Amino acid sequence: MGTHKHVSFGIICCLLNYLIATSVKKTFDEVTTVAMQMQGYSPDRGDDYVAFSMHAPNGYIVEFEPLSDASRVHHMLLYGCEEPASDAGFWRGHDTCRGSTHILYAWARNAPSLKLPKNVGFPVGEASPSIKYLVLQVHYATPFQGRVKDFSGINLHISSVRPNNFADVLLFSSGEPIPPNQEAYFTNMSCTYNGNVKLHPFAFRTHTHKMGRTVSAYLKHDNKWTEIGKRNPQWPQLFQKIEKPLEINGNDLLAATCRFESTGKNEMTEMGHMGSSEMCNFYMMFYRDADAEDPFPNGAFCSDYASREVAIREYPVEGTQILPKHPEWEEQAKQAEITFGVIEKNSVTKIGKNKLGQISGLSFDKNGNLVVFQRGSRVWNQYSYDYNNILIDKTTIQEPTILIVDTRGNEMKLLQELGQDLFYMPHGIFVDDSNYIYVTDVGSHQVHKLKIVDGKLKVIFSIGEKFVPGNDREHFCKPTAVAVSKADGSIYISDGYCNNRVLKFTKDGRYVTEFGQGSAYQNDLTLGSFNLPHDISIDDANSKIYVADRENGRVQVFNMDGTPIYDIKKSDIFSNVYSAHYCPNHGLFFIPGIAKGKIPDFGYVVPHNRSLFEYAFGPKSVDFKLPHIIRARGNNVFIGEISDGQGLLWKFEIETDNLLKDSSERIANGANFDDKVSSIHLEGTPSSSGNLVLFAMLTFIIVASAYFGYKKFKAKKTIHAPAFFDKSGFQPLSTDDHSDDEMA
Numbered sequence: 001m002g003t004h005k006h007v008s009f010g011i012i013c014c015l016l017n018y019l020i021a022t023s024v025k026k027t028f029d030e031v032t033t034v035a036m037q038m039q040g041y042s043p044d045r046g047d048d049y050v051a052f053s054m055h056a057p058n059g060y061i062v063e064f065e066p067l068s069d070a071s072r073v074h075h076m077l078l079y080g081c082e083e084p085a086s087d088a089g090f091w092r093g094h095d096t097c098r099g100s101t102h103i104l105y106a107w108a109r110n111a112p113s114l115k116l117p118k119n120v121g122f123p124v125g126e127a128s129p130s131i132k133y134l135v136l137q138v139h140y141a142t143p144f145q146g147r148v149k150d151f152s153g154i155n156l157h158i159s160s161v162r163p164n165n166f167a168d169v170l171l172f173s174s175g176e177p178i179p180p181n182q183e184a185y186f187t188n189m190s191c192t193y194n195g196n197v198k199l200h201p202f203a204f205r206t207h208t209h210k211m212g213r214t215v216s217a218y219l220k221h222d223n224k225w226t227e228i229g230k231r232n233p234q235w236p237q238l239f240q241k242i243e244k245p246l247e248i249n250g251n252d253l254l255a256a257t258c259r260f261e262s263t264g265k266n267e268m269t270e271m272g273h274m275g276s277s278e279m280c281n282f283y284m285m286f287y288r289d290a291d292a293e294d295p296f297p298n299g300a301f302c303s304d305y306a307s308r309e310v311a312i313r314e315y316p317v318e319g320t321q322i323l324p325k326h327p328e329w330e331e332q333a334k335q336a337e338i339t340f341g342v343i344e345k346n347s348v349t350k351i352g353k354n355k356l357g358q359i360s361g362l363s364f365d366k367n368g369n370l371v372v373f374q375r376g377s378r379v380w381n382q383y384s385y386d387y388n389n390i391l392i393d394k395t396t397i398q399e400p401t402i403l404i405v406d407t408r409g410n411e412m413k414l415l416q417e418l419g420q421d422l423f424y425m426p427h428g429i430f431v432d433d434s435n436y437i438y439v440t441d442v443g444s445h446q447v448h449k450l451k452i453v454d455g456k457l458k459v460i461f462s463i464g465e466k467f468v469p470g471n472d473r474e475h476f477c478k479p480t481a482v483a484v485s486k487a488d489g490s491i492y493i494s495d496g497y498c499n500n501r502v503l504k505f506t507k508d509g510r511y512v513t514e515f516g517q518g519s520a521y522q523n524d525l526t527l528g529s530f531n532l533p534h535d536i537s538i539d540d541a542n543s544k545i546y547v548a549d550r551e552n553g554r555v556q557v558f559n560m561d562g563t564p565i566y567d568i569k570k571s572d573i574f575s576n577v578y579s580a581h582y583c584p585n586h587g588l589f590f591i592p593g594i595a596k597g598k599i600p601d602f603g604y605v606v607p608h609n610r611s612l613f614e615y616a617f618g619p620k621s622v623d624f625k626l627p628h629i630i631r632a633r634g635n636n637v638f639i640g641e642i643s644d645g646q647g648l649l650w651k652f653e654i655e656t657d658n659l660l661k662d663s664s665e666r667i668a669n670g671a672n673f674d675d676k677v678s679s680i681h682l683e684g685t686p687s688s689s690g691n692l693v694l695f696a697m698l699t700f701i702i703v704a705s706a707y708f709g710y711k712k713f714k715a716k717k718t719i720h721a722p723a724f725f726d727k728s729g730f731q732p733l734s735t736d737d738h739s740d741d742e743m744a
């Protein structure tokens with residue numbers, strides 16, 4: 001049985017778990033994360049401004065991690081308020097705060113995370129005299145295409161340790177209109193700093209709409225002008241690091257200028273929120289001694305004209321000039337031309353002459369064709385197995401179970417049909433780069449590697465003993481899914497309905513190792529514990545394994561050696577996850593199988609390296625019934641259903657000009673002040689987009705509220721029995737593909 005080996009593996013696994021939990025505690029325990037996210041909002045008009053509030057958590061914000069994408073959201077602004085502008089919790093319009101107002105963070109155009117310098121934080125909640133609420137304003141430029149729910153927001157990293165320096169943002173803004181037909185028109189702001197404590201600007205951001213050309217700010221101290229920052233506002237808008245140390249003393253003059261070009265305009269352009277209006281903003285992020293009196297208890301703003309003549313006469317010319325071209329950034333910052341959406345393209349119950357049975361698996365062959373694994377006339381129901389997990393009907397399915405489909409056109413075009421008289425209860429499928437086909441058969445408890453030879457499937461090898469369930473190296477029990485690593489051809493198998501483990505085999509089918517264990521009790525969400533690992537997918541570029549931990553309602557993310565890293569879950573929205581697939585162009589896609597709560601079955605999308613999903617999509621025509629499998633390639637997403645013994649195959653198309661070669665590109669480092677090589681890496685796209693089409697007011701459902709208390713990467717230190725060899729976990733406790741409600 002190899003029990004000894006398994007037990008020692010168990011110890012290694014748990015030791016590792018323990019070490020991870022401990023190191024997380026030591027290094028990061030004082031930092032928790034709080035996600036402020038929209039809760040499935042669908043904008044229904046152009047220039048839709050919405051905001052929501054939450055009680056400020058207590059502590060010091062040390063990092064802002066944006067959870068959005070320029071193709072969906074035009075900008076987000078985070079405010080610290082004495083009181084929110086509305087008691088509603090969520091509201092529409094431009095209002096943000098009542099009473100004192102602090103800007104904490106601004107995001108647009110795929111700006112990356114902003115991590116503050118060491119020993120600097122924004123005090124909030126009890127740590128601050130005036131910031132009692134956080135308000136996030138989200139500006140959607142256009143409604144989405146299709147049925148999309150947005151979960152954009154900001155993940156706040158909050159430290160409980162009081163830093164020596166407090167951060168704040170001073171906003172320069174001009175309300176002056178811009179006259180038409182000016183090659184270069186300047187709006188100016190200037191203020192005298194009256195405080196006693198020194199200010200140290202360390203990052204800045206500029207913002208205008210389409211007519212802005214250069215935005216700059218300077219300080220004048222002892223008759224000497226020093227640049228705070230300057231930037232072309234058409235470049236991706238992020239907080240850029242200020243390289244040299246600066247200080248602002250009492251009585252220093254602060255001045256800022258926006259340069260606009262209004263050629264081709266026939267009338268005045270007002271300052272305002274709409275895409276067709278303009279803005280002139282310079283955000284100066286600074287820190288000051290935490291023990292000193294707050295020089296801006298009501299918020300730091302400058303839209304004055306202090307010493308106006310001096311400021312205009314002396315303002316450094318470099319601050320008003322056009323900056324040298326930066327083609328890469330300009331390219332990234334191009335206007336988003338496509339309206340974001342996920343569009344239902346097709347849904348079929350038949351491919352060629354094949355009426356689809358339950359679609360259990362999907363994959364893509366090396367030519368990009370869709371490969372469908374389906375059960376034909378066979379249906380998995382409560383009569384399929386005996387109490388020892390042994391299949392009752394031991395005859396093969398006679399119809400073709402594997403269909404190779406060209407999905408490029410409007411119809412699903414059958415290219416090849418295979419897999420007659422071979423399988424008993426199809427489940428998972430994977431096609432590798434050499435067009436080897438791997439399948440799991442939950443009927444025979446086997447995994448097969450196959451090749452197409454002369455139009456027929458030839459078995460290269462099989463793992464698992466036919467019809468004999470088990471939990472050792474030679475036996476599976478209803479193995480659910482298979483994925484193959486590009487790096488070395490290793491085969492990863494999730495096993496499955498009765499065991500709770502993932503096994504690794506070499507490319508020629510030799511056992512290497514396994515990881516995972518059964519959850520020790522209900523809702524045991526310890527990392528590494530499974531309750532029905534149902535699907536598996538590999539992110540080769542970043543060496544990660546994703547496992548749909550079905551009945552635990554989450555996706556778990558592992559290193560290639562099986563060390564759990566984090567999970568993705570949200571139990572108030574879904575309680576199970578049937579399928580998960582990593583697609584390099586967009587990140588992780590996953591889908592629950594059975595609807596729960598407010599938001600029925602949607603496919604969810606999590607960008608690379610994130611633990612929070614950012615949007616969800618579903619069909620417009622009808623709801624999903626029992627989606628079982630999701631696979632994405634390029635901008636296409638396919639979903640297979642198993643409802644009522646009848647298969648339904650969906651094709652969706654993601655409309656975005658933000659298709660990435662690999663989405664890890666997007667998450668390149670932000671203004672990370674902890675790193676020596678601080679990378680103000682620029683990404684993303686445009687400045688303003690001004691869709692002024694106001695859509696008819698539809699009823700809209702607001703499901704937004706702050707989502708509080710998500711603690712990132714925090715392994716629970718629960719000690720639990722290594723249940724993966726517990727015989728009690730080896731009963732037919734699960735479950736058919738069908739709803740648990742129907743099944744004993």
Ligand SMILES: *[C@@H]1O[C@H](CO)[C@@H](O)[C@H](O)[C@H]1NC(C)=O
Nearest residue numbers: 186187188257312313315320
């Ligand atoms: C703003 O300042 C510049 C000098 O930097 C000056 O040329 C321009 O006329 C000023 N603009 C306005 C509207 O006063």
